[in-house]
Amino acid sequence: MIDKLRTLVLRNGGFSAALAMFLVFFISYQMLHPRGFSTAVFIQNANESVAIGFVAIAQTIPVLLGGLDLSVGAVMTLANTIASHLVTGTPLQMVLGMIATLLIGSAFGLMNGLIVVYGRIQPIIATLATGAIAIGLALLIRPSPGGEIDPDLNWALTNAVFDMAETFGFADNGNAAWLQPIANIPVPLIIILVVGVGVWLPFKRTVTGRTIYAIGSSEGAAYMSGLPVARAKIAAFTMAGFFASCGGLYLAIQTSSGNADISQAGAYTLNSIAAVVLGGTSLLGGIGGAIGSLIGAGILRVISFYFRILSIDPLLQPLIEGLVLLGAVSLGALRTFRVKNMMELFR
Template sequence: MSDFRYKFAEHRSTLLAAVVFVVMFCIYAGNHEAGFSANVVQTAANKGVLLALLAVAQTFVVLTAGIDLSVGTVFILTNCLASWIVVGSPAMTALGIVGVLAAGLVCGAINGAIVIFGRLQPIVTTIATGAVFFGIALLLRPDPGGDVNSDLADALTGQLWGGIPASLVVLLGVMLVIWLPFRRSMLGRSVYAVGSSEVAAYMSGVPTQRAKFVAYMLSGLFAAMGGLMLTFFTYSGEASSTNASTYTLNSIAAVVLGGVSLFGGTGSAVGAIFGALIFRTINDLLFVFDLDPLWQPLFLGVVLLVAVCLGSVRLLQIRNRLDFFG
């Protein structure tokens, strides 16, 4: 197989997700009453970036063949925390941002430590820790409220020169600084190896425990970034169990739509971002075409089910071949 064909096969799901998103967004913008305007793009970008950050957070854990059901509660916890401490002078604001991101890292480290050293299933672990994280969020914000540095919030959620959404630039910068080096590092390759076969990776000398621990920490970090951006969008914090559950489930849907295998070891965070944008655009299309709200959850569920089934076909084929030759 040539290098080009190998690269294409490796990134095929990401490219497909990107093409699907572009087509869907063009249909959405073409049927929107405001057309393809800067305001329409900015609104769609701001909504999409929140889910994209949660999808990337979910991707790190899914690549290890796990699922993190606490990303939504970490998202809400850091939103509530940010509404307390990301205020004041530029120095205090910067310190508050560091504190919010550190809180996300700690949440991820707790999840990773319990999964690795407690040897519990990721789903069970993150359900339990998610309940604890949400309880802390309620302690911080029993009632919606708070504040945030408005100048910074306006800068990160507004438009740059040419009408480019600032939130998309933030997302791109984060991916270039964190995901790209991680993907090319030995640790990043170890995460993929763990997801493909943890036993084989361990027998090959791969630092499986370290890889899983870092994956959970990065998951918490990206969930905290999402919580921080939510605070910048809303200028407040709210301990909403509905938002926590919705964003958790939607992050899994975005991962699947982006071509990341729920069985681990396959996919990319870039694909998950396009999956998140696809999922958000589906919601926008349902609004534009005025589909009855009672039918919208059913339609979204069917889309997710089809995506999961399509993502499983290749794996089932490989297993059948192994059984055939085994």
């Protein structure tokens, strides 16, 4: 049993290191927090981690191809502004508004994939351009911060399971006994796990998902093996758009508004890259996964939590975050320093 566990850890060294780092950081943060580990603190932490978690998953899939998607933050911002207009009214109208938001984000990702595949443009260049388009559309849709999100939806999805059940009438008339084991679990945590992991794991096991890994390892070999390379690339960027729009939709629900914030879009994009690398995904492609990126996003968020409880000077916070980002991206380049033969990079 111990040997199997050791083998599993060694095979997933990047993920194991990220998980250990996250646990150390998070447990230390909870010990230092004045209120300790409480439901309120846990819910707050989960709320602040959902958007970056979704954007990190969005970035992971193009990175597995061996590319970067510089539009994920912009697509998230576009979805945020769209949701601030559509997610209101009757329950049916809100559901349709959410679906429309996710479809628009996915369509933007599909456009990225088509440009990369049929336009034969490098992903980093194509998505840099389309990201600017997304920000421009977001500014047209929401020139100034504002909007209206249903308050009951906001309360239900940003608190504990019991609060959601009570809001929707599932905990009335003494029928809350079945909720007790899960009553204090943050709904945001459930959302990111159900949507993020629930969509990623089945997709990863499909032919298209496996082809994405094959392309990242060796696109030439994947093509010669008869794998659907073009379809996998298009699917990868479409999935990136979907997950980025999930982040924007949740951000709109959490803040009850939309904001076409250019600096925020850029920050989320950069942090998504850092989260991907921290989670053990190689920037060279073919190695890693979305679950590791979620852990990487958690590490970045816990670092920002330390700023609050340690009263770090706001002027120093960008410096510290920049050093973390630089260190995270540098970790992804360590493999190149150990390479003696450049052909090894494509194995």
